[in-house]
Amino acid sequence: MISITNIEKGFSGKPVIEGVSAxxxxxxxxLIIGASGSGKTVLMKCLVGLITPNxxxxxxxxxxxxxxxxxxxxxxxxxxxMLFQGSALFDSMTVEQNIMFPLDMxxxxxxxxxxxxxxxxxxxxxxxxxxxxxxxxxSGGMKKRVGIARAIVLNPQYLFCDEPNxxxxxxxSLVIDKLIREITTExxxxxxxxxxxxxxxxEIGDRILYMFQGKKEWEGTNKEIIFSKNEKLNSFIFASEFxxxxxxxxxxxxxxxxxxxxxxxxxxxx
Amino acid sequence: xxxxxxxxxxxLMLKGMFTKPEQLRMYWKELMHQCVELGIGSxxxxxxxxxxxxxxxxxxxxxxxxxxxxxxxxxxQIVRDSVILEFAPTITCIVLAGVVGSKISxxxxxxxxSEQIDALEIMGINTKAYLVMPKILAALITVPxxxxxxxxxxxxxxxxxxxxxxxxxxxxYDRGLLESFVPxxxxxxxxxxxxxxxxxxxxxAYFGYNVKGGALEIGRASTTAVVTSCVIIxxxxxxxxxxxx
Numbered sequence: 001m002i003s004i005t006n007i008e009k010g011f012s013g014k015p016v017i018e019g020v021s022a023x024x025x026x027x028x029x030x031l032i033i034g035a036s037g038s039g040k041t042v043l044m045k046c047l048v049g050l051i052t053p054n055x056x057x058x059x060x061x062x063x064x065x066x067x068x069x070x071x072x073x074x075x076x077x078x079x080x081x082m083l084f085q086g087s088a089l090f091d092s093m094t095v096e097q098n099i100m101f102p103l104d105m106x107x108x109x110x111x112x113x114x115x116x117x118x119x120x121x122x123x124x125x126x127x128x129x130x131x132x133x134x135x136x137x138x139s140g141g142m143k144k145r146v147g148i149a150r151a152i153v154l155n156p157q158y159l160f161c162d163e164p165n166x167x168x169x170x171x172x173s174l175v176i177d178k179l180i181r182e183i184t185t186e187x188x189x190x191x192x193x194x195x196x197x198x199x200x201x202x203e204i205g206d207r208i209l210y211m212f213q214g215k216k217e218w219e220g221t222n223k224e225i226i227f228s229k230n231e232k233l234n235s236f237i238f239a240s241e242f243x244x245x246x247x248x249x250x251x252x253x254x255x256x257x258x259x260x261x262x263x264x265x266x267x268x269x270x
Numbered sequence: 271x272x273x274x275x276x277x278x279x280x281x282l283m284l285k286g287m288f289t290k291p292e293q294l295r296m297y298w299k300e301l302m303h304q305c306v307e308l309g310i311g312s313x314x315x316x317x318x319x320x321x322x323x324x325x326x327x328x329x330x331x332x333x334x335x336x337x338x339x340x341x342x343x344x345x346x347q348i349v350r351d352s353v354i355l356e357f358a359p360t361i362t363c364i365v366l367a368g369v370v371g372s373k374i375s376x377x378x379x380x381x382x383x384s385e386q387i388d389a390l391e392i393m394g395i396n397t398k399a400y401l402v403m404p405k406i407l408a409a410l411i412t413v414p415x416x417x418x419x420x421x422x423x424x425x426x427x428x429x430x431x432x433x434x435x436x437x438x439x440x441x442x443y444d445r446g447l448l449e450s451f452v453p454x455x456x457x458x459x460x461x462x463x464x465x466x467x468x469x470x471x472x473x474x475a476y477f478g479y480n481v482k483g484g485a486l487e488i489g490r491a492s493t494t495a496v497v498t499s500c501v502i503i504x505x506x507x508x509x510x511x512x513x514x515x
Binding site: 048050051073074075076077078080081082084085086088089090091101102104105106131 | 292293295297380384385386388389392393394395396454
């Protein structure tokens with residue numbers, strides 16, 4: 001479990017995150033959602049130590065990450081895997097070399113063992129055929145999957161995903177979401193996902209933290225979010241009229257005012 | 271950010287390079303890779319420049335030596351000393367500042383912008399040690415060797431052109447090369463080569479490593495890195511000449 005207390009961060013005197021406290025549970029997909037500029041990415045960078053918060057504490061299973069020195073942080077980071085928004089694959093390396101890189105750096109396994117492990121994780125993300133390809137030769141969805149494979153190759157305890165669905169079509173987004181969900185439960189990882197994709201929120205949002213202008217505005221699950229009375233959250237998740245209509249219809253269904261087994265084709269043909 | 275903050279940041283980057291390598295074998299591999307990239311990759315351009323510099327020096331020196339009382343072998347001495355003292359180390363390194371400097375700066379800048387440096391940091395790798403240190407070490411190994419090659423080729427270029435144009439037969443040129451030779455000049459040239467090797471890698475690495483923004487900023491960082499490296503090379507050239515000669 002990762003817990004954060006009263007995290008604050010600002011740049012050039014301008015606050016970006018103000019007093020955010022939360023807990024991210026193990027074996028669950030913990031989502032941080034919010035509009036662009038709400039401080040999601042800065043919060044995630046604080047969590048992994050790429051940015052040092054001005055104030056507040058970050059605990060990884062009770063160990064204070066913020067109090068660690070650089071060497072201790074380096075050791076802790078070996079338990080962390082991260083999928084970046086742009087995948088951040090090394091351009092000059094093949095898919096296989098990209099995934100093998102953390103193994104080359106931090107394990108004393110033989111080359112054969114490393115290749116076996118690479119094949120395992122590539123198989124896990126359904127990319128068994130892409131070993132020898134370079135990042136420039138594969139699609140955006142495949143890059144994300146390679147990024148996930150690289151993030152999990154050292155069996156991390158914590159997985160961070162920054163906008164895993166950005167730039168992907170809805171179908172591929174679902175594949176990535178499903179994969180992250182499966183890996184989280186299969187390996188009992190604490191997964192923190194930064195997103196503004198509402199499909200992801202509904203599909204995999206075990207715990208959701210909504211940020212608004214650098215502050216924690218709402219916290220709950222994907223079952224609770226739909227019926228939340230928080231106005232700021234509602235205006236974020238139901239930004240389109242279509243989604244608002246869908247929500248209203250769902251509410252009417254639940255209240256029994258309309259038939260939830262209605263035949264839409266039949267209704268439209270009338 | 272003012273010049274003092276930048277200099278402080280530069281020193282902190284250098285300080286940050288000195289940590290225990292996570293895996294020595296990977297650092298060695300990266301060092302060898304950089305030696306090939308910086309050394310062998312620059313061999314062609316260094317060879318072409320050196321031969322032409324030597325050739326032009328011979329022609330221009332001969333053109334200026336009109337007095338019949340000065341022995342013609344002096345032309346070879348002047349070409350030798352100019353090539354060893356100035357042309358081979360300084361001109362070669364200024365050209366390398368463009369070739370190698372822009373490459374280092376844009377490579378690191380691109381890695382920064384595409385979050386590859388962040389990805390390495392997350393893995394627990396000291397990126398300053400893994401990405402910057404091998405480049406500086408590789409330059410310290412290969413640039414002096416390139417400068418020695420440049421000296422040889424520059425002197426040979428002068429000899430070849432002297433013979434080809436009939437300005438200076440190679441027998442006289444060879445005799446001139448052996449007259450009044452000061453071995454310290456080579457030591458001085460190598461001192462310059464080591465200094466410039468550090469400048470042409472550390473400065474572009476600093477600008478590339480600290481890029482913020484996108485493609486436009488990478489381009490700007492490359493230009494700034496090359497210009498700054500060239501200016502500092504010229505400054506260091508003067509300081510070394512004043513101190514060591």
